[in-house]
Amino acid sequence: MRYSQLFPKAKREAPKGAVTANHKLLVRAGFIDQLMAGSWTLLPMGWRVVTKINTIIREELDAIGCQEMLMPLMHPKEIWNETGRWESAAEVMYQLKDSRKKEFALSFTHEEIVMDLARKHVTSYRDLPLAVYHFSTKFRNETRPQGGILRGREFLMKDLYSLHASEADLVAFYEKVSEAYLQIFKRIGFDIYVTEAAGGVFTEGHTREFQVLAEVGEDTILIKPGTHEAYNKEIFAGEETKFEARRAIEVGNIFPFGDKKYAEKMGGYFRDKDGVKKLMHFASYGIGTTRVMGAVVEVYHDDKGIIWPESVAPYQVHLVTLENQEPGSRKQGEKVYTLLSGAGIEVLYDETQRSAGEKFADADLIGIPVRLVVSDKTRDRVEWKNRDEEGTEILEVDEVIRRLV
């Protein structure tokens, strides 16, 4: 991608009133744009990051047998009445009417929709277990969106739902997803603390949350010093003084529902091996993918900008040319860009005729892990600098390609 064509360009100043790092840096660097409170456009580079996060999630979920699909975002009131959530979740749910007064909800989750699919398509224990997921927009009527992209009224989430013939099977799968989540977050670059917490409008039982330490986090977790044993302060009943209280961002959670909360209310039955009609056991599992992007920025940044982990960086390298008057060296940037792109490397290529200082400042702000510079100094070679280190080295183009593929 040529920087001259990239939409939009990095900004020199942070938006008014921005406090959190993710808000200031993602907006300045051109990853997101705010439409209204809690509502953001994912600009091309922001979308690239979210796509990479989604790909990691997809790979790990598919590996444990989950199937991706896509469900509608506008739901009829009737299906929400089946579980009583049209009333009980009315505060978080956007409810609307069409011109003929028919009532709808904008999706804030999909338990009812999945249970409806299951009761229509699952008839035998042979159809179970079943795990389906999708990536979609969630709408939540937050009274106060805040923290940049960390809490919005409209955001992207991966939600996974599993259905089982027995509680034992559900518990086993629940642990499997929990492990997959740890693997996902490890690949993204998070040091995760797993906590038990209250389930809100989702379930009366406790849920498991995946927390990333960050000062701007809305949750307080209690950590046993020197370990990853942690509890959400909301439900903690022990002696708090023995624990260290830290702020954290909840990037994922998993809810075991059993067979009462949804299956019983909605008639989610199947015929078991013994010929008996039984209720399906149900669980759901969420990861807020746009929140994950914000949390990455909270964890990985310095005073100059973002420092993306390789796994979710919008591009692998940021190639910068420094303009000069020597005709021969001007072409070097184009040549390196062509060679790297040809090798399948994702390159953001800053070929603009701006000052070195401005181009370097933008590179630091955008935060691609590797910066390559081509100039008179490097001649037919390339200068390599890691975003999170000070030093540089001059390399042959072949060596650069070898390191990146």
Add this chain to the structure above:
RNA sequence: CGGAGUGUGGCGCAGCGGUAGCGCACUCGGUUUGGGACCGAGGGGUCGUGAGUUCGAAUCUCACCACUCCGACCA
């Protein structure tokens, strides 16, 4: 929803009774080129919205709207 703050060119801000200005960005010309260069010439604003006070309102009053932060709430 309670409390606090802020709304002035694309962005960040100053102006706070006498008809709008700065920096950045943008356009054109020229000079520069390893850490946010410089010179010259330009374009761009119903001062959040509405009512009021006044000879006169960006500026004062009231209402409303929007955004940000704190709290309550919250997968």
